[in-house]
Amino acid sequence: MAAGTFDACWVETWPESEHVAPLLTLPVAGGSDVEGEQLVPMVRQLNPTAGTSFDAADRLANLPTLPLTAAAVVLAVATGLVLVRARRLELASALHAGIDKASLLVQLAVETLVWTVTACALVLPVVWWAAAAGNPDPAWSAFYPALRTTGLAVVGVLVATLVVGALTQEKHLFRYFKHR
Incomplete structure (x- = not known):
């Protein structure tokens, strides 16, 4: 156990609390310094270059997430393109068998939505837990960027699926068969 007087007391606290600063002045022993002036306890920021408060919601809202969102999209x-391109022989064969292009595109959209919604249903609860665990602020501010990125990725894969599906043509059936 420490004994005696000390000239500094450092406190690191998370989450930030306004109740910590008054507690720092309680254990100060009264007295005077060498020149006879009264010692006055002083509470000040340890690192003045980093600001006086931390606003997690503001920091999360202003994170440069555009590169990561663009990479996810x-x-x-690319996933939508590869998955439909791998099935182009099947799609051209369906067109050759008399399935109209609109029905084929609806089928592709439904299939894509099934696996993307399933993936979102599995991943988003884990992301919500990661955003809420140990976070004193509302979890929504940490969860929203992930939700926005996920939504844009789902739209991106759906658009890619529909575009590549629309570009698949029956007249290329034998070329697709030859290059499989």
Whole structure:
């Protein structure tokens, strides 16, 4: 156990609380310094270059998430492109068998929505838990960027699926068969 008087007391607290600063002045022993002046306890910020308060919601709202969101959308578009392109022989064969293009596109959209909604249903609760665990602020401010990115990725994969599906043509059936 520490004994004696000390000239500094450092406190690190998370989440930030206004109740900590008054507690720092309680254990100060009265007295005077060498020149006879009264010692006055002083509470000040340890690192004055970092600001005096921390607003997590503001920091999360202003994070530069655009590059990560763009990367997620590009990855989703590439996934949609690859998944439909791998099935182009099947799609051209369905067109050759008499299925109209609109019905084929509806089928592709429904199939894509089934696996993307399933993926979202599995991933988003985990992301919500990560945003809420140990976070004293509302979890929504940490969860919203992930939700926005996920929504844009779902739209991107759906658009890519429909575009590549629309570009698949029956007249290329034999070329698709040859290159499978």
